[in-house]
Amino acid sequence: MPAQPPASGQTPAGGASPQPPSAPPAQPVAYQPLAPTSYPPPQGGYPPQPGGIYPPPVPGTKTVGQNTKWAIGLGIAALFCCGPFTGVPGFIMAKKDMDAFASGQAPYLDESAAKLAFYLNIVALGLFVLGICLFWGRLGLLRRF
Amino acid sequence: MYGRTDKIVAVGALVAACAVLVVARWLTPAAAGYGTHTQLGLPPCNFLRLTHWPCPSCGLTTCFAWAVRLKFWSAFKANPFGILAFFGTVAMIPTAIFLLWRRISFRRITESAMFTKAVCAASVLYLMSWIFKLAEFKALGH
Numbered sequence: 190m191p192a193q194p195p196a197s198g199q200t201p202a203g204g205a206s207p208q209p210p211s212a213p214p215a216q217p218v219a220y221q222p223l224a225p226t227s228y229p230p231p232q233g234g235y236p237p238q239p240g241g242i243y244p245p246p247v248p249g250t251k252t253v254g255q256n257t258k259w260a261i262g263l264g265i266a267a268l269f270c271c272g273p274f275t276g277v278p279g280f281i282m283a284k285k286d287m288d289a290f291a292s293g294q295a296p297y298l299d300e301s302a303a304k305l306a307f308y309l310n311i312v313a314l315g316l317f318v319l320g321i322c323l324f325w326g327r328l329g330l331l332r333r334f
Numbered sequence: 335m336y337g338r339t340d341k342i343v344a345v346g347a348l349v350a351a352c353a354v355l356v357v358a359r360w361l362t363p364a365a366a367g368y369g370t371h372t373q374l375g376l377p378p379c380n381f382l383r384l385t386h387w388p389c390p391s392c393g394l395t396t397c398f399a400w401a402v403r404l405k406f407w408s409a410f411k412a413n414p415f416g417i418l419a420f421f422g423t424v425a426m427i428p429t430a431i432f433l434l435w436r437r438i439s440f441r442r443i444t445e446s447a448m449f450t451k452a453v454c455a456a457s458v459l460y461l462m463s464w465i466f467k468l469a470e471f472k473a474l475g476h
Contacts, residue, residue, distance in 0.1 A: 220391070243475070250387070254451070256450060259450075259453065261446060261455060262457070263453075263457065266390070269381070270379075270380075270381040270389035270390060270391065271389065271390055271391050271460075272391065273389050274390070274460075275457070275460070278453045278456070278457075281444050281449075281453075282450065282453060285444070285445060288445075320377065320380075321377065324376070324377035325375065329374070
């Protein structure tokens with residue numbers, strides 16, 4: 190015959206001595222939500238969202254824009270080997286961040302970095318043109334003498 | 335606001351795209367797969383001269399010279415990224431005409447988030463194309 194579960198109020202072992210009355214149950218603790226300032230913002234502000242949309246800025250911080258980062262990379266490539274193939278896109282990308290800063294759409298952007306990228310690309314393009322001019326000049330001299 | 339500068343940029347892009355395709359047709363593609371641009375009086379690649387390895391742009395002119403002759407496999411072997419650049423140049427002609435006709439500024443393209451993504455994607459493809467070119471260079475034992 191299977192064992193019957195103890196009924197409510199009975200002891201499982203069928204003990205004869207009744208249990209003493211226990212302490213009153215504790216009051217349920219009310220849920221307290223965490224304060225919204227529990228986590229500090231990351232160093233250097235939040236990274237920009239994909240698609241060129243930047244989140245609201247953290248006051249007092251300057252962020253190097255995504256366009257500027259790409260422009261610096263393209264400018265370095267233009268300086269060493271790629272010339273106008275990366276210099277022109279880099280120039281446009283840097284100008285985008287400079288315009289965004291100048292129009293007040295993105296005052297949290299680091300304008301100096303955008304300017305650095307802008308002039309880096311201009312220098313790379315200028316050196317490319319200068320190299321061609323020097324080469325042509327040398328050819329002209331060689332033909333003359 | 336459509337201004338005179340926008341018109342100059344659109345006409346400049348149209349003329350430049352046409353000129354690139356005409357010049358590419360006029361050039362004879364170099365057999366080595368790079369160096370076609372020297373036919374224009376331009377200097378040889380300094381990166382190649384100094385490092386003995388091709389730069390990411392090496393073979394672009396050769397690629398264009400093959401692509402305008404509709405020899406796309408030869409163009410791809412010269413520079414894989416050049417195929418994309420070639421179709422971009424071809425697409426520039428109707429785009430510039432459309433922008434001129436509808437009086438739309440080029441800034442609407444360059445200031446869009448899509449342009450940023452396109453530049454990023456093109457840069458990655460450019461890098462991949464260079465890796466392909468380096469591997470090909472090594473395999474051919476130049």
